[in-house]
Amino acid sequence: MAAVMKTSGLAGLLTGAVALGIAELTAAVTGPNGAPVTAVGETAINLTPVPVKEFAIAHFGTHDKTALITGIVVMLAAFAVLIGVLAVRRLAYGLAALAVFAAVGIAAAVSQGGGLNVVPTLAGSAVAAVALVLMVRAIRGTARPETAGPVEGTALATGPGGKGLERRRFLIVGAGAAALGVAAGGLGNALLGRFSVASSRAAVRLPGPAVPAPAVAAGTDLRIPGLTPFLTSNASFYRVDTDLVLPQVSPETWTLTIDGMVDRPVELTFAELLKMPLTEADITLVCVSNQVGGTYNGNATWLGVPLAGLLRRAGVRAGADQVLSAATDGMTISTPVAAIIDGRNALLAVGMNGQPLPVAHGFPARMIVPGLYGYVSATKWVTKLTLTTFARKKAYWTQRGYSAQAPIKTESRIDVPKPLSQVKAGRITVAGVAWAPAKGIAKVEVSADNGPWQKATLAASGGIDTWRQWMWGWDARPGLHNLRVRATDNSGATQTPQRAYPVPNGASGWDSVVVTVM
Ligand SMILES: Nc1nc2c(c(=O)[nH]1)N[C@H]1C(S)=C(S)[C@@H](COP(=O)(O)O)O[C@H]1N2
Ligand SMILES: [Mo]
Numbered sequence: 210m211a212a213v214m215k216t217s218g219l220a221g222l223l224t225g226a227v228a229l230g231i232a233e234l235t236a237a238v239t240g241p242n243g244a245p246v247t248a249v250g251e252t253a254i255n256l257t258p259v260p261v262k263e264f265a266i267a268h269f270g271t272h273d274k275t276a277l278i279t280g281i282v283v284m285l286a287a288f289a290v291l292i293g294v295l296a297v298r299r300l301a302y303g304l305a306a307l308a309v310f311a312a313v314g315i316a317a318a319v320s321q322g323g324g325l326n327v328v329p330t331l332a333g334s335a336v337a338a339v340a341l342v343l344m345v346r347a348i349r350g351t352a353r354p355e356t357a358g359p360v361e362g363t364a365l366a367t368g369p370g371g372k373g374l375e376r377r378r379f380l381i382v383g384a385g386a387a388a389l390g391v392a393a394g395g396l397g398n399a400l401l402g403r404f405s406v407a408s409s410r411a412a413v414r415l416p417g418p419a420v421p422a423p424a425v426a427a428g429t430d431l432r433i434p435g436l437t438p439f440l441t442s443n444a445s446f447y448r449v450d451t452d453l454v455l456p457q458v459s460p461e462t463w464t465l466t467i468d469g470m471v472d473r474p475v476e477l478t479f480a481e482l483l484k485m486p487l488t489e490a491d492i493t494l495v496c497v498s499n500q501v502g503g504t505y506n507g508n509a510t511w512l513g514v515p516l517a518g519l520l521r522r523a524g525v526r527a528g529a530d531q532v533l534s535a536a537t538d539g540m541t542i543s544t545p546v547a548a549i550i551d552g553r554n555a556l557l558a559v560g561m562n563g564q565p566l567p568v569a570h571g572f573p574a575r576m577i578v579p580g581l582y583g584y585v586s587a588t589k590w591v592t593k594l595t596l597t598t599f600a601r602k603k604a605y606w607t608q609r610g611y612s613a614q615a616p617i618k619t620e621s622r623i624d625v626p627k628p629l630s631q632v633k634a635g636r637i638t639v640a641g642v643a644w645a646p647a648k649g650i651a652k653v654e655v656s657a658d659n660g661p662w663q664k665a666t667l668a669a670s671g672g673i674d675t676w677r678q679w680m681w682g683w684d685a686r687p688g689l690h691n692l693r694v695r696a697t698d699n700s701g702a703t704q705t706p707q708r709a710y711p712v713p714n715g716a717s718g719w720d721s722v723v724v725t726v727m
Contacts, residue, residue: 228334532595
């Protein structure tokens with residue numbers, strides 16, 4: 210009996226493997242978003258309540274997507290085992306369970322826009338049904354001779370007599386199913402590579418800036434071990450978006466549309482964009498989900514066309530106070546018109562640290578607006594800017610409970626010493642970064658053991674839109690100590706000690722670390 214359970218569970222897993230493999234291969238023809246695990250995952254992301262999403266970001270960090278996929282695959286595997294067990298009892302039950310499996314995939318594909326996205330799940334389930342029937346027949350053939358019921362008996366036991374043959378039959382059918390699943394999945398995966406825009410990206414030659422970024426002054430980067438570097442490399446820049454499969458947007462077919470409350474709708478190609486005068490600027494981007502002391506922020510040299518000029522070209526009508534930007538992944542983001550036209554370096558960026566935008570960071574074009582959290586400004590893979598009003602249109606995250614407008618809060622972070630580390634008594638360098646993009650940092654103070662606030666030394670400024678490094682020399686005596694930091698921006702406002710969580714408009718509070726001095 211146990212052997213039958215194991216065999217039927219295995220048959221179920223193989224049925225699942227065939228379904229996913231064939232679906233992957235079909236998705237290679239119909240498009241990557243139809244692969245069932247992806248479709249289910251993307252749907253889960255869109256349906257996930259905000260507290261769960263914040264929990265996932267806080268606990269899995271940039272691995273939140275891996276955690277989600279792992280969870281889905283584990284659930285699929287458990288369900289596949291159930292399909293096998295049911296099917297060996299009674300084929301109709303197994304097929305019905307497989308139909309449920311298919312229905313979930315189809316429902317997810319429909320919620321992802323439907324169309325061709327439902328085809329991979331349909332094809333995968335149909336082929337899997339055939340594999341399941343064949344495997345069940347082989348198992349039943351194995352179990353039949355000595356028993357009354359279909360599932361009783363010793364199944365795969367290699368007793369004397371004719372059962373060796375049937376056991377071999379299941380092994381052959383099962384191995385065939387495994388091979389089909391793996392081969393179809395592998396081939397599908399390889400073919401899905403054809404959707405990649407890596408080669409188009411490699412062919413992009415960015416022109417130099419008409420307005421270069423001011424040279425980074427000596428002393429902007431204190432180069433203290435463990436301290437966040439002034440510029441963040443593309444490879445180590447944080448990534449936050451709702452996508453399991455990175456949008457692959459070809460610069461050859463990409464266009465930007467500006468419409469809504471404008472005098473003249475505008476449509477631009479990527480080639481036209483590159484012919485316009487480009488501005489280069491160092492800007493620090495911060496995610497609203499960044500916790501106090503968190504690292505969901507980065508500072509890069511961006512290259513792009515000023516958004517203000519693009520809006521002027523379209524002619525913004527009186528009354529429009531929001532730019533609702535839309536991207537190929539279905540994301541919508543609301544940005545105040547005022548922040549785009551008030552003279553700050555609001556860009557439609559095409560370059561990041563001297564390279565075309567990495568695919569993960571919005572290739573071929575994204576928005577960057579100094580001083581606003583990413584979810585209200587930094588639209589990656591952007592294709593449309595619609596002039597409208599905050600009263601009329603709510604963007605993706607606003608529909609989910611975040612504020613419609615969200616300037617980045619003035620914050621600071623201690624990078625060294627690391628929390629809960631041990632340091633030697635004597636003169637210790639405490640260092641970190643502070644940011645108030647669009648305002649600039651005026652002062653950073655540190656307090657040890659809740660003592661008086663002491664002024665830290667600021668690194669040279671990289672401009673008001675970037676974070677600023679700071680350092681402070683601490684005479685550390687043996688014992689357990691607590692260090693706190695707070696920043697003051699150029700408007701004169703000092704970072705609030707009031708603790709706030711990321712929802713609805715960004716975390717606040719003072720970062721602190723506890724260290725042991727020996
Ligand atoms: N198309 C699209 N743009 C997006 C997002 C997204 O999910 N889709 N996420 C936003 C959020 S919440 C942030 S913080 C920034 C992050 O940009 P990065 O991944 O380049 O660091 O992108 C913004 N732009
Ligand atoms: Mo974000």
